[in-house]
Amino acid sequence: MNEAAAPAAGDLAGRVALVTGGRQGIGAGIARRLAHAGAVVVIGDLRAPDASDSVGRWVGLDVTDPDSVGDAMASIEEVEGRLDIVVNNAGIMFEQDFETHPLESWSAMVAVNLTGPFLVSRAATPLLKRRGGSIVNIGSIEGFSANPNHVAYGATKGGVHGMTNALAVDLGPYGIRCNAVAPGWIDTELNAAYVDAHPDRDEVVRQLARLHPVGHIGAPEDIGDVVVWLASDRSGFVTGQVITVDGGRLSRPPLPPIMG
Ligand SMILES: NC(=O)c1ccc[n+]([C@@H]2O[C@H](COP(=O)([O-])OP(=O)(O)OC[C@H]3O[C@@H](n4cnc5c(N)ncnc54)[C@H](O)[C@@H]3O)[C@@H](O)[C@H]2O)c1
Numbered sequence: 001m002n003e004a005a006a007p008a009a010g011d012l013a014g015r016v017a018l019v020t021g022g023r024q025g026i027g028a029g030i031a032r033r034l035a036h037a038g039a040v041v042v043i044g045d046l047r048a049p050d051a052s053d054s055v056g057r058w059v060g061l062d063v064t065d066p067d068s069v070g071d072a073m074a075s076i077e078e079v080e081g082r083l084d085i086v087v088n089n090a091g092i093m094f095e096q097d098f099e100t101h102p103l104e105s106w107s108a109m110v111a112v113n114l115t116g117p118f119l120v121s122r123a124a125t126p127l128l129k130r131r132g133g134s135i136v137n138i139g140s141i142e143g144f145s146a147n148p149n150h151v152a153y154g155a156t157k158g159g160v161h162g163m164t165n166a167l168a169v170d171l172g173p174y175g176i177r178c179n180a181v182a183p184g185w186i187d188t189e190l191n192a193a194y195v196d197a198h199p200d201r202d203e204v205v206r207q208l209a210r211l212h213p214v215g216h217i218g219a220p221e222d223i224g225d226v227v228v229w230l231a232s233d234r235s236g237f238v239t240g241q242v243i244t245v246d247g248g249r250l251s252r253p254p255l256p257p258i259m260g
């Protein structure tokens with residue numbers, strides 16, 4: 001993380017932000033950046049964050065469960081008294097061969113990655129309508145292109161991008177904007193398993209870096225910086241957009257290794 005690159009403090013002073021899945025990884029990076037910009041942050045996650053490096057108040061939340069989502073909103077209304085920013089970040093990812101893909105694991109992925117943002121955004125809307133607000137969905141470059149054995153993941157992330165357009169249209173008249181960030185490869189536990197599974201982890205990291213025109217993979221704060229902008233009034237004329245934050249990876253179609 002480059003602290004010098006952090007956005008100006010104070011842009012979000014007085015605003016209240018809910019970050020789902022904010023106990024670790026990208027969500028924790030988003031929470032840190034929102035707090036730096038002055039927002040009061042609520043972390044909605046299945047488990048509480050480690051006290052050591054967390055920001056904000058934790059509220060127990062399962063984004064797949066309408067009752068849990070309703071309880072979280074009631075808690076925010078009672079404790080913080082308002083809600084201005086919703087970051088639909090909670091997500092899961094696993095590999096599964098398409099032909100033997102169990103319906104159960106497909107449904108589990110859809111429940112967290114796609115139904116979750118629907119339930120949270122729907123429940124948040126009455127609070128957001130009071131003063132206007134900003135919803136930021138965390139999609140993925142896999143909403144545009146797919147890794148092997150990722151049919152459920154790619155479908156849910158494409159769905160998140162589509163939902164972003166639809167919510168921008170439906171909620172715009174209430175002063176609520178909705179945008180998405182599509183991250184590329186970000187260093188978190190979600191994909192560490194892929195890297196760690198290889199016997200030469202350092203070589204994997206080197207090869208991953210070479211896929212990116214900027215020469216390295218991303219950090220959670222790289223996503224947080226864009227979320228802060230989308231959450232702030234500085235992006236007041238931006239809605240219905242999916243902003244790719246991938247170090248240029250999708251901009252460079254691969255050449256055969258012998259030519260690269
Ligand atoms: N890491 C990447 O390279 C990458 C790339 C593109 C998109 N993304 C997306 O970014 C988001 C965050 O990914 P990450 O890498 O930080 O993952 P992560 O596994 O490190 O963290 C995910 C968080 O979501 C929480 N969560 C999972 N299920 C939940 C539920 N039902 N209710 C509430 N919270 C739940 C987990 O407890 C965890 O804190 C995901 O939507 C992921 O698809 C990640």
